[in-house]
Every structure is written in C-alpha cells, then in structure tokens.
Amino acid sequence: MKYTRIPHTNIRVSKICLGTMTFGRQNSEEEGHDQMDYALDQGINFFDTAELYPVPAKKELYAVTEEFIGSWFKKTGNRDRVVLATKIAGRAEFTKHIRTTGFSKDSIIKAVEGSLKRLQTDYIDLYQLHWPERNTNYFGQRGFNAHAVDMWEDNIHQVLETLRDLVSEGKIRHVGLSNETPWGTMRFLEESKVHQSLPRMLTIQNPYSLLNRLFEVGLSEVSTREGIGLLAYSPLGFGVLSGKYLDEIQPRKGRITLFPNYNRYSGPISVEATRKYNDLAKAHGLSLAQMSLAFVNTRPFLTSNIIGATTMEQLKENIESIDVDLSDEVLDGIEEIHNAIPNPAP
Numbered sequence: 001m002k003y004t005r006i007p008h009t010n011i012r013v014s015k016i017c018l019g020t021m022t023f024g025r026q027n028s029e030e031e032g033h034d035q036m037d038y039a040l041d042q043g044i045n046f047f048d049t050a051e052l053y054p055v056p057a058k059k060e061l062y063a064v065t066e067e068f069i070g071s072w073f074k075k076t077g078n079r080d081r082v083v084l085a086t087k088i089a090g091r092a093e094f095t096k097h098i099r100t101t102g103f104s105k106d107s108i109i110k111a112v113e114g115s116l117k118r119l120q121t122d123y124i125d126l127y128q129l130h131w132p133e134r135n136t137n138y139f140g141q142r143g144f145n146a147h148a149v150d151m152w153e154d155n156i157h158q159v160l161e162t163l164r165d166l167v168s169e170g171k172i173r174h175v176g177l178s179n180e181t182p183w184g185t186m187r188f189l190e191e192s193k194v195h196q197s198l199p200r201m202l203t204i205q206n207p208y209s210l211l212n213r214l215f216e217v218g219l220s221e222v223s224t225r226e227g228i229g230l231l232a233y234s235p236l237g238f239g240v241l242s243g244k245y246l247d248e249i250q251p252r253k254g255r256i257t258l259f260p261n262y263n264r265y266s267g268p269i270s271v272e273a274t275r276k277y278n279d280l281a282k283a284h285g286l287s288l289a290q291m292s293l294a295f296v297n298t299r300p301f302l303t304s305n306i307i308g309a310t311t312m313e314q315l316k317e318n319i320e321s322i323d324v325d326l327s328d329e330v331l332d333g334i335e336e337i338h339n340a341i342p343n344p345a346p
Contacts, residue, residue, distance in 0.1 A: 001014050001016065001042060001322060002015045002297075002322055003015060004229070004302075004303050004304065005303075006083075006202055006203060006229065007202050007203070007229045007303065008200065008202055008227060009174060009202065011083055011125065011173075011174070012045075013045060013046040013083050013304055014045050014046045015297060015302070015303075015304055015305060016044055016297075016304065016305055016319055016321075016322050017046040017048050017085075017304040017305065017306045018035065018036065018039040018046065018047045018048070018306075018307065019048050019233065019306040019307055019308035020035075020047060020048065020049045020053060020065050020069060020308070021049075021050070021053040021065065021308060022255075022308055022309075022310050023035075023049075023053065023064070024053065024054035024061050024064035024065045024067075024068060025054040025056070025058075025061065026054075026310045027310055029068045029071065032065075032068040032069070032072070033068070033071075033072045033075070035309065035312070035315055036069070036078075038312065038315060038316075039319065040078060040082070042319050044319065045081060045082055046083045047082050047083070047084055047085070048085045048086075048205070048233075048306050049065050049066055049069055049084075049085070049086045049087075049119075050065070050066075050086055050087035050089065050130055051063045051066060051086065051087065051088060051089055051098065051111060051114065051118075052089040052094070052098070052130060053066070056262070057094070057095075057097065059097035062097060063114065063115075066115055066118035069118075069119055070118050070121070071120070073119065073120050073121060074120050079120075083125045083126070084121065084124055084125045084126070085124070085125060085126035085127075085128060085176070085205075086119070086124055086126075086128070087127070087128040087129065087178055088103065088107070088111040088115075088127070088128075088129060088130060089111070090102050090103045090130055090131050090132075091130075091131040091132070091133055094131060099111075103133055103155065103159045103162075104155075105161075108159070108163065108166070109162065109166070112124070112166055112171055113171075116171060122170070122171075123170055123171060123173060124172045124173070125172075125173050126172075126173070126174050126175070126176050126202070127163065127166070127172040127174070127175050128175070128177060128178045128205055129159070129175075129176075129180075130178050131178065131179050132179065132180060132184050133152060133155075134152035135148055135150035136181050136183075136184065137181065139179070139264060139346065141346060142343075142346045144181070154187075156187055156188055157191055157198070160188070160195075160198040161198065163199050164197065164198050164199050167199055174199070174202050175199050175200075175202065176201055176202055176203035176204060176205065176231070177201050177204045177205070178204065178205035178206070178231075179205070179206060180204055180219075182222050185201070185219065185222050185226075185228065186222060188201045189201060189226055201228060202228060202229065203229045203230070203231050204219065204223070204228055205231040205233055205306070206219065206230065206232070206233070207232070207234045208230060208232035208235065208299070208302075209232070209234055209235045209236065209241060209292060209296065210237075210273070210277055210292050210334065210337075211241065211265050211270050211273060211274070211343070211345040212237070212265075212346060213338065213343055214346055215230060215232075215301075220301050223301040224300070224301055229301070229302070229303025229304075230301050230302050230303060231303055231306055232296050232299075232302060232304070232305050232306060234265070235292060235293055235296045235305055235306070235307065236289060236292055236293065236307075236308075236318075237265030237270070237274075237345060238255050238256055238262055238264065238265050239255050239256065240265040240266060240270065240274055241265075241277070241288055241289060242287075242288060242289040242292075243274070243278045243287075243288040245266065245271075245274075246271070246274065246275060246278060255310070265345040267344065267345065269341060269344040270344040270345045272341060273341040274288075276337045276340075276341070280330065280333045280337065283333075284330050284333075286324065289317055289318065289321070290317060290320065290324045291324070291326065291330065293305060293318060293321035293324075294321050294324035294325070294326050295334060297321065297322060297324075298331075307319070
C-alpha cells in the first residue's frame, strides 16, 4: 500500500480508502466485516462512511452502515488501527428522513453524538459536511444557476464554531467538506484564516473519475494552493468504469441494474467515452477498472481514492490498482479521449 498524509496533520492515511456506502443494502453486515478485515490486511487504514449511508438512503435503514462499522470495531478491537471519516447529512431535500435543520448547532452536535454511538467509538478522525446547505450546482449540473440563488443566510462562522467546540471536547479531531464548490471551499478557508481559533477544512470529498474531472476546473487550483486534499469518490462511476455495463446483458446485482435511477454515469455520451477508455485499457493489457483507478491515484491533488465494492473479487482488483503504473502512452491516450469527450458525467 502507498500512503499520504491528511494535509496540515501528521495523520498518515492509505492512498486507497475503503468506502462503505453499500453496507446495509448491497452488502450484509458479515460481508461488510469481511471487506474491512481484508482491506486492513492489505494496508488500508482509512475508512469513510456517513450517517446518510447506505445509499440509496431509506428511512428504515438510516445509519445502518455506521452500525456495521461499530459492530466490527467492537468485535475486532481495531479502532486504533483505522483513520475513521464520517459525515453529517445537511441538505433538507436529500435528508428529510433524518432532519431538516441543516447545519444548525444542535443538528451538528446531535449528528456527531449519534455517529459516535453507532460507531462505538469515542472520537471521529475526520468529520465532513456532506452537502452545502445553500442552493448551488450539485451532481448532474455543470454550472451554477445564477437565476436560482436562494435566500441562504451565511452561517459558516457558526458552523465552524460548533465544530471547534467538538474538537475541543475530543469528539472529532479534524474537519472536511464534501460536494463543495470552489466558492464554498474558499469561504470556509477564509473564515478560519481570519478567525484562527476556528478549525480549518483539510479535505474535500468530491466526485472524480475519467468520466468526471470537473474538480480540475477551479478546485484543483484551490486544492494545490491552499493545501486541501481531495478524497475522490465514485472513481469508477457507480461501476460503469469497470466495463461491466458495456455488455448487452446487464449484471444482475450491479448497482445500476438494482437502482436504475442512478444513471449519472450511464448516459449515451458516457457510454461512448467508456468504450474508448475500455479499448485503450485493453490495448495496453490493463483492465478498465484498474486503469481508471490508477489514473485517479496519479493526481497530485489526491489525498485518498475512495473505492467501493460489493464482492471480494471487486475489492481485491480495486485495491491492487495501487500497484498499477500507467505509461506515458496510456496517460496521453487518456488525455486524447478526455479532450474529445470532456466530463460526460457531471
């Protein structure tokens, strides 16, 4: 395994992070435990979860993923071997079954205390804000709609104050963002620069893959100049970049087969790009999945690449991507396809 550090800390994390959002829907508790056992044995010391998981979110399955991780910690005693990241669900339209009060002080405190209880731990290493509360361009939207600006009241100072108090209490160690924009990221960073008692956002968990490199527009410069590391999620685009959906017969247990509305990476232009990337991988004796993950691993702004799997076979292949080196010829081929079909799955 290869390792990086969470920016501005001495926390050493594996460059491959185990994502857990399938635990509780596509994976049973036993399967989740097996995945965590295997990942840890392979040198992965970084696990990511959220109170919103499993996904697709469902009221009766609220936070089951965190419970599975907590039962694994209790069973194995491995809490001290894992850098643990989780998230608060904040945007009401996505989280009505959880709460509708966003990132208010009470909401954050209750969310942290709930996660600690379910995870059966005394502290969270990295606590992330899952979605901005304000109206902005989320996944599936290429640009900001200036005609749809809401009456959001800037509460970033208060959010950071609440997080600061939780850090002081030892309940969380560090903080990060998720699904943020360049403006939002800089707004948080500037607030903690001006008010140095407030905690600094250290990471940003956003989508990044061969089908969605929008992080490179604006956020990669913020990441590089400000020292805020990318935790790349959906590096295989819901499994599309494994190539398994290119066949006429769809995989019976595939995520998109089970949840057809999760079609963000499955539009016709994405399929065209995926075929081209698949041909490139085959021409160089690589699997599409490993080429796709290895590409993400090469990015200079990457802190960790969040993989997710529903089978042990997939998990093994994904983890092994850390040892795949892409030649200049492959990287040039990727750029050629990207320039012809840029970001087909925003």
